[in-house]
Amino acid sequence: MSTQANTEHVASYYAATANSSPERPALVGDIECEVCVVGAGFTGISSALHLAEQGYRVVVLEAARVGFGASGRNGGQIVNSYSRDMDVIEDRYGADTARALGDMAFEGNRIIRDRITGYAIACDLKEGNLFAACNHKQLAGLREHKALWERYGNQQLELLEGEAYKREIGSERYVGALVDHSGGHLHPLNLVLGEAAAFESLGGTIHEQTPVLEVSHGASVTLRTPQGRVRAQRVVMAGNAYLQGVLPELESRSMPCGTQIITTEPLPEALRRELIPHDMAVEDCNYLLDYYRFTADGRLLYGGGVNYGGQDPSDIAAVIRPKMLKTFPQLADTRIDYAWSGNFLMTLNRLPQFGRLNDNVYYAQGYSGHGVTCSHLAGKLIAEVMRGESERFDAFAGLPHLPFPGGRLLRVPLSALGAWYYATRDRLGW
Structure with missing residues (x-):
């Protein structure tokens, strides 16, 4: 995960009203674990908590603070389904894919509520x-x-x-x-802080201020950080928009x-x-x-x-x-x-990207504005696939994701041009 210029929470309403949370020490030295999760936002903490509940030894590495990125800054709305709705999925990817994703379209909402109730998380629901x-x-x-x-x-x-x-x-x-x-709707930063505390209560470990500088693939995966290394049997990459430079093969597709x-x-x-x-x-x-x-x-x-x-x-x-x-x-x-x-x-198709790299590195990202609910679903599906139940994860992993037109150089101006066109249609009521 790339190093941030400022690794403390931005000066938001959420940070000003956050529940107390400890500062977790940066990783120093070499450690081993069953699963290493990179990123302590909703995707990472949801994955870590589901895995810890199943008995896995999990370590989370976060370049800044828990909830530093979108998970601690968003509008706080529990919105069902995906950024592209089921009719588009039906038209583009067929009835079987639509049925599989449709069966999960409202699940993230239920997972959030189960977490709030089960772990008594105070987040202004x-x-x-x-x-x-x-x-x-x-x-x-x-x-x-x-x-x-x-x-x-x-x-x-x-x-x-x-x-x-x-x-x-x-x-x-x-x-x-x-x-x-x-x-x-809710206080999203307090939700992710509460989930992080729940994960730690089950024996999980979080290292803040610990960016991942390099990932070495193999039968086990080694993640190098500024002051240490983690050797893990499996890895979850969950940095989303704050993961630039670590998985360059995904950057053109988001x-x-x-x-x-x-x-x-x-x-x-x-x-x-x-x-x-x-x-x-x-x-x-x-x-x-x-x-x-x-x-x-x-x-x-x-x-x-x-x-x-x-x-x-x-x-x-x-x-x-x-x-x-x-x-x-x-x-x-x-x-x-x-x-x-x-x-x-x-993402270009506005649907989340789930997948695997080298059989033991998993990723979930690209919720395109629907991350509060879908990231919680992602954590559950990652825990499922790690215990050998891959059908639901693969329903997302099988979605095609094309690069943005124009590559990294032109994707921003071309996307802005497209947004201008659609915004004009909205204004004119077309």
Whole structure:
């Protein structure tokens, strides 16, 4: 995992309100283990916890801090399914693949809730999320979306057409919404910190401030770090957008993308009831979507946009605040207390990349904006494949993943051009 310029948590609302967590010492010296996991975000910690529950001796190496990357910076929404939905999977990859992935589309949500309950993790879990249509074409898409998800087993959906959406959102921007009562939202950094503590309670070891510099493949795998080495029977590469330089063969098939979030000062209860009456998480249906929700202490957390290649804007609040005010002009005089960004990893087909290298190195990455739930599913599937149950893991591993057009040099401008086209369609309601 590449070394970060700053290996402490960014100055986000999440870091400011994180539960206490120990600083884990960097690896010094040589050790051996059954499984070494590289990356202490949701994918890595989910994998490590599932494996520890099965009795494996697991060591996690993290270049910075637990939850340093997208797992500790995201919008905190529990959104079901994948970034590409089941109709696209059916059309492109056939009924068998769609059925296999469809059977798992809502499982990550259940795993998260099982973790919170089973290990008593305090992470501000709240119920419900919804998708808001900005035009009538998007509303028609939500009708289809509801029927599709119901066909795959989600019976907790409610379509709000016309003015009915104002039951849930105090904004004039929309023409309808789809409520997923099985969804939710939470404090993601506290979730991953709680899962890390659960893993350690089972005898697992985490080394922070320990970037992996080199991976030597063989019957066992050796991972070299600045002050030590790990020799492992098997390895899980789980660094996602923060894994550049370690697995170059995967880099052409994925691209780091930045997203930005702001958080307001705490808002009065009456205003909160006006904006989001039932305290659900919201995302719109645009290609470059906005998403927002209330935190446990009554702040509006608002995010949106994508920076291809992962570069940060010079003034995050200046980018996101106008989006917030377009949705909620009532907040024109509201103070912004926190602004931060983070990278997620996008694939060309918007589906996650699972696979193996040299039979004993596994990877899971590229959730393309749906990482909170899908990363928890990934951890379970990695634990399954290591105990010899490979069918579900292989349903993802068999998906074709093509390189981004233009290679590393042109993938950013070409992706930005494509995003401009789709954003224009959203604005015009095509």
